[in-house]
Amino acid sequence: MTAPALSALSALLGDRFSTARPVCAAHAQSETHIRTGLPDAVVFPETSAEVAAILRICAAHRLPVIGWGAGTSLEGHALPLHGGVSVDFVRMNRVLSVSPEDMLVRVQPGITREDLNRELRATGLFFPVDPGANASLGGMAATRASGTTAVRYGTMRDAVLGLEVALADGRLIRTGTAAPKSSAGYDLTALFVGSEGTLGLITELTLRLHGQPEAVSAAVCAFASMGAAVDCVIETIQSGLPMARIEFLDPAAVAACNAHAQQNLPLAPHLLVEFHGSPAGVAEQAARFGEIAESHDCTGFRWAEKPEERSALWRMRHAAYPACLASRPGATAIVTDVCVPISKLAEAVEETRADIAESGIPGPILGHVGDGNFHAILLIDSESRAEAATAKALASRMAERALRLGGTVSGEHGIGMGKLAYMQAEHGDAWAVMGTLKHALDPDNILNPGKLVPPHDAG
Amino acid sequence: MTAPALSALSALLGDRFSTARPVCAAHAQSETHIRTGLPDAVVFPETSAEVAAILRICAAHRLPVIGWGAGTSLEGHALPLHGGVSVDFVRMNRVLSVSPEDMLVRVQPGITREDLNRELRATGLFFPVDPGANASLGGMAATRASGTTAVRYGTMRDAVLGLEVALADGRLIRTGTAAPKSSAGYDLTALFVGSEGTLGLITELTLRLHGQPEAVSAAVCAFASMGAAVDCVIETIQSGLPMARIEFLDPAAVAACNAHAQQNLPLAPHLLVEFHGSPAGVAEQAARFGEIAESHDCTGFRWAEKPEERSALWRMRHAAYPACLASRPGATAIVTDVCVPISKLAEAVEETRADIAESGIPGPILGHVGDGNFHAILLIDSESRAEAATAKALASRMAERALRLGGTVSGEHGIGMGKLAYMQAEHGDAWAVMGTLKHALDPDNILNPGKLVPPHDAG
Numbered sequence: 001m002t003a004p005a006l007s008a009l010s011a012l013l014g015d016r017f018s019t020a021r022p023v024c025a026a027h028a029q030s031e032t033h034i035r036t037g038l039p040d041a042v043v044f045p046e047t048s049a050e051v052a053a054i055l056r057i058c059a060a061h062r063l064p065v066i067g068w069g070a071g072t073s074l075e076g077h078a079l080p081l082h083g084g085v086s087v088d089f090v091r092m093n094r095v096l097s098v099s100p101e102d103m104l105v106r107v108q109p110g111i112t113r114e115d116l117n118r119e120l121r122a123t124g125l126f127f128p129v130d131p132g133a134n135a136s137l138g139g140m141a142a143t144r145a146s147g148t149t150a151v152r153y154g155t156m157r158d159a160v161l162g163l164e165v166a167l168a169d170g171r172l173i174r175t176g177t178a179a180p181k182s183s184a185g186y187d188l189t190a191l192f193v194g195s196e197g198t199l200g201l202i203t204e205l206t207l208r209l210h211g212q213p214e215a216v217s218a219a220v221c222a223f224a225s226m227g228a229a230v231d232c233v234i235e236t237i238q239s240g241l242p243m244a245r246i247e248f249l250d251p252a253a254v255a256a257c258n259a260h261a262q263q264n265l266p267l268a269p270h271l272l273v274e275f276h277g278s279p280a281g282v283a284e285q286a287a288r289f290g291e292i293a294e295s296h297d298c299t300g301f302r303w304a305e306k307p308e309e310r311s312a313l314w315r316m317r318h319a320a321y322p323a324c325l326a327s328r329p330g331a332t333a334i335v336t337d338v339c340v341p342i343s344k345l346a347e348a349v350e351e352t353r354a355d356i357a358e359s360g361i362p363g364p365i366l367g368h369v370g371d372g373n374f375h376a377i378l379l380i381d382s383e384s385r386a387e388a389a390t391a392k393a394l395a396s397r398m399a400e401r402a403l404r405l406g407g408t409v410s411g412e413h414g415i416g417m418g419k420l421a422y423m424q425a426e427h428g429d430a431w432a433v434m435g436t437l438k439h440a441l442d443p444d445n446i447l448n449p450g451k452l453v454p455p456h457d458a459g
Numbered sequence: 460m461t462a463p464a465l466s467a468l469s470a471l472l473g474d475r476f477s478t479a480r481p482v483c484a485a486h487a488q489s490e491t492h493i494r495t496g497l498p499d500a501v502v503f504p505e506t507s508a509e510v511a512a513i514l515r516i517c518a519a520h521r522l523p524v525i526g527w528g529a530g531t532s533l534e535g536h537a538l539p540l541h542g543g544v545s546v547d548f549v550r551m552n553r554v555l556s557v558s559p560e561d562m563l564v565r566v567q568p569g570i571t572r573e574d575l576n577r578e579l580r581a582t583g584l585f586f587p588v589d590p591g592a593n594a595s596l597g598g599m600a601a602t603r604a605s606g607t608t609a610v611r612y613g614t615m616r617d618a619v620l621g622l623e624v625a626l627a628d629g630r631l632i633r634t635g636t637a638a639p640k641s642s643a644g645y646d647l648t649a650l651f652v653g654s655e656g657t658l659g660l661i662t663e664l665t666l667r668l669h670g671q672p673e674a675v676s677a678a679v680c681a682f683a684s685m686g687a688a689v690d691c692v693i694e695t696i697q698s699g700l701p702m703a704r705i706e707f708l709d710p711a712a713v714a715a716c717n718a719h720a721q722q723n724l725p726l727a728p729h730l731l732v733e734f735h736g737s738p739a740g741v742a743e744q745a746a747r748f749g750e751i752a753e754s755h756d757c758t759g760f761r762w763a764e765k766p767e768e769r770s771a772l773w774r775m776r777h778a779a780y781p782a783c784l785a786s787r788p789g790a791t792a793i794v795t796d797v798c799v800p801i802s803k804l805a806e807a808v809e810e811t812r813a814d815i816a817e818s819g820i821p822g823p824i825l826g827h828v829g830d831g832n833f834h835a836i837l838l839i840d841s842e843s844r845a846e847a848a849t850a851k852a853l854a855s856r857m858a859e860r861a862l863r864l865g866g867t868v869s870g871e872h873g874i875g876m877g878k879l880a881y882m883q884a885e886h887g888d889a890w891a892v893m894g895t896l897k898h899a900l901d902p903d904n905i906l907n908p909g910k911l912v913p914p915h916d917a918g
């Protein structure tokens with residue numbers, strides 16, 4: 001079925017269709033240790049109608065279709081498990097319209113977060129979801145991404161107001177409206193957000209924007225113990241302080257960041273925080289946070305009030321992943337992503353710390369702790385099967401721990417291939433329900449097959 | 460198929476099963492003009508397991524099953540179109556657990572909003588979604604309800620973190636976790652919220668709570684024109700002021716409220732607003748709102764700072780619906796519920812006002828204008844078919860207007876039977892997709908048949 005499909009695609013797209021090996025190989029790569037075969041072809045659509053036409057061709061020939069945004073996902077989401085066509089959205093990267101009065105923007109899925117914010121700069125508005133990596137908005141919606149600012153502005157679940165989606169049979173539908181809320185029927189927007197390209201390809205997004213804060217202030221502070229830092233987070237969140245960011249770095253993560261970003265932070269657990277608001281509001285928030293941090297014996301409290309200092313701080317934070325990788329030359333990483341209720345955060349982080357220490361594998365911990373979300377970056381020798389096995393066992397104990405504490409195996413990265421093994425444990429029969437929905441919308445299983453839902457015949 | 464199903468249900472539930480005519484009739488009543496036949500029986504389960512068992516019996520005999528919360532929905536949602544069993548959740552009304560540290564509560568679906576907040580009072584937390592009516596939490600989730608506080612705290616979409624749901628085949632599933640966010644698979648929670656009992660019966664909810672605000676302040680003010688009031692709302696929202704409530708009443712609604720609640724507001728367009736926060740924060744917000752209102756020539760600005768004054772204000776607002784009804788003795792109401800992008804609010808309200816004026820039917824307008832959501836309460840003589848037809852034509856022009864302006868036909872009340880006719884226009888092919896999902900989860904169409912989705916064979 002592959003050859004006729006490929007010639008139909010080639011006829012449709014001309015030089016925006018490729019079977020060249022380097023192009024295919026580039027669409028079988030990921031930041032992680034996960035590997036698959038290559039796609040049979042890569043296509044570069046420019047319009048929604050083309051995406052729909054691609055799907056009609058693939059449906060007719062039952063050829064797998066895998067969306068490709070910026071390829072930064074961490075669980076092999078965008079890799080082809082069964083060949084097929086990689087649909088790269090890089091040429092669908094336009095801002096379609098901005099409505100400053102409604103604080104909305106309509107974009108094509110291939111635009112990146114940084115490009116979007118560059119285009120918005122003059123409007124006084126910004127798009128807050130910030131996964132660090134310069135991901136595409138389509139990919140971020142598909143993985144229900146979040147990041148450092150979710151504690152204040154929410155995740156892609158909150159940020160996406162509506163979508164245009166091309167379904168497995170090539171129908172183009174619109175979900176949601178431009179009104180701030182609706183009770184008119186099933187929340188299809190929320191169903192497609194986080195569906196990892198298994199239910200449809202997103203061809204357009206309507207996103208909620210926020211006013212650029214009048215005043216911003218950021219700070220970094222150290223704590224005597226992990227427990228003290230985490231308790232400070234818990235108290236801050238419970239106090240209702242509208243933190244814009246509240247990030248945790250353990251001593252190992254601090255060491256890696258110091259080396260990579262030429263910083264000189266003490267090797268202790270740290271919090272990095274940011275406040276947004278009116279000048280008076282920010283001052284009030286900062287003072288209240290300062291008191292809470294003080295009461296947990298924080299030390300080395302340092303403000304970053306100037307924009308340059310602040311960007312240096314967040315550049316360091318955003319580079320924490322490469323910094324960790326660089327801290328063990330030649331290593332690859334297994335990145336975990338658990339998220340627990342805030343009251344269980346100290347327990348989760350401390351048990352994880354002890355478990356990693358015992359394993360002998362380096363595993364800096366950092367996270368968006370205002371949401372109860374943290375990552376251990378398990379750094380393994382790429383050649384050592386023993387280390388890989390140890391790291392996987394650690395990751396799976398982290399997942400079990402998160403579930404035991406009422407949490408989830410993925411706070412923001414998603415399932416892809418890497419976390420499939422935990423879905424039954426997290427969802428029970430609800431996982432089969434996901435399979436039923438997938439089967440209803442994609443009966444021939446052409447959309448990103450092998451990801452997220454149970455194997456098709458078991459659905 | 461009905462008789463054997465009913466005897467099985469009777470055997471299961473004993474005196475919590477009833478076919479008594481008054482009981483059945485009470486479950487075929489609604490606040491509105493919509494009428495149907497009676498259910499064949501009413502059941503009063505006490506546990507999730509009983510709900511699952513009820514569904515297994517009904518599935519085996521293909522008997523319709525309709526959830527019943529407090530019966531306050533406004534589009535005939537809970538009325539039986541094809542007989543069957545009304546599942547009344549009144550005996551499943553317990554708070555199961557409160558987690559103050561995580562600001563979460565687990566409840567059974569039958570608890571009402573007021574009872575829940577009474578039980579939470581001592582914790583310093585509250586549940587913010589406030590549809591005015593003392594609805595059940597299960598019904599509120601099922602209709603994706605919101606109300607006066609949504610502008611600040613969001614709707615049921617935001618408030619529900621997880622659910623337990625009994626499916627059409629009697630399986631009980633859990634959706635979501637207690638962690639603040641998750642990327643682990645399809646967002647089933649969001650799919651069931653707003654599904655109006657057509658995909659499953661909600662047997663438990665995990666809800667997000669908020670800290671009771673330290674300081675609260677409310678105010679009422681009048682404007683020379685509807686346009687000025689609405690422009691004031693738009694500017695307020697765009698300024699990023701975190702309004703806790705911002706409600707609009709047109710002169711006809713004010714007149715009705717004056718008469719019903721012994722108030723003496725001038726017969727002009729009014730805004731009712733509320734601020735929540737720290738004492739300093741509330742003062743700052745109130746001052747900024749005052750300036751904006753001033754710049755739109757507001758008059759009669761009056762603060763309600765004392766708790767008694769504030770509750771009198773919101774009691775008046777919450778009684779606006781009965782007040783409107785009482786303003787035309789013997790009338791019934793057709794309640795509209797459009798929601799538009801905030802930039803289109805003035806246009807939508809003014810065109811609607813003119814259209815109603817021309818029709819000769821009394822139709823006070825009020826709404827949660829911070830969300831772009833407003834209602835016209837079209838008061839018709841219950842005996843007059845001509846007035847009913849005029850009102851329906853008005854309502855349908857309002858719906859078309861909302862869609863033309865990029866909005867939705869239902870901001871918060873939902874579809875039920877009353878708004879089915881607009882679903883194709885609002886959703887296009889996405890409505891068929893809703894039908895596909897319904898069919899996948901409820902192939903025999905036993906769950907609230909005839910509501911929300913396209914007719915089953917057309918699905």
Ligand SMILES: Cc1cc2nc3c(=O)[nH]c(=O)nc-3n(C[C@H](O)[C@H](O)[C@H](O)COP(=O)(O)OP(=O)(O)OC[C@H]3O[C@@H](n4cnc5c(N)ncnc54)[C@H](O)[C@@H]3O)c2cc1C
Nearest residue numbers: 067069070071072073077135136138139140142146197202
């Ligand atoms: C250093 C680093 C830090 C990171 N930090 C964070 C973080 O803090 N928070 C966070 O959430 N993530 C983080 N990530 C993960 C990653 O950035 C996110 O998962 C991101 O959302 C992926 O977007 P992408 O455009 O790269 O998608 P891709 O990797 O290209 O694709 C991801 C998935 O989306 C699907 N997809 C892509 N486009 C579409 C479309 N138009 N329609 C339908 N499906 C589509 C793909 O098929 C695939 O299943 C990080 C990654 C790196 C490398």
Ligand SMILES: Cc1cc2nc3c(=O)[nH]c(=O)nc-3n(C[C@H](O)[C@H](O)[C@H](O)COP(=O)(O)OP(=O)(O)OC[C@H]3O[C@@H](n4cnc5c(N)ncnc54)[C@H](O)[C@@H]3O)c2cc1C
Nearest residue numbers: 526528529530531532536594595597598599601605656661
């Ligand atoms: C005076 C007045 C003012 C109102 N103002 C507002 C407002 O401001 N905002 C707003 O949103 N609404 C408002 N409403 C409408 C109404 O209060 C809401 O629709 C409310 O959510 C209905 O809840 P209920 O418990 O009464 O549900 P019901 O009317 O009993 O049922 C509503 C729907 O939910 C289903 N259902 C009930 N329980 C369950 C369950 N456990 N599992 C699955 N399905 C279930 C029913 O089958 C039905 O389809 C108002 C109503 C009145 C009378």
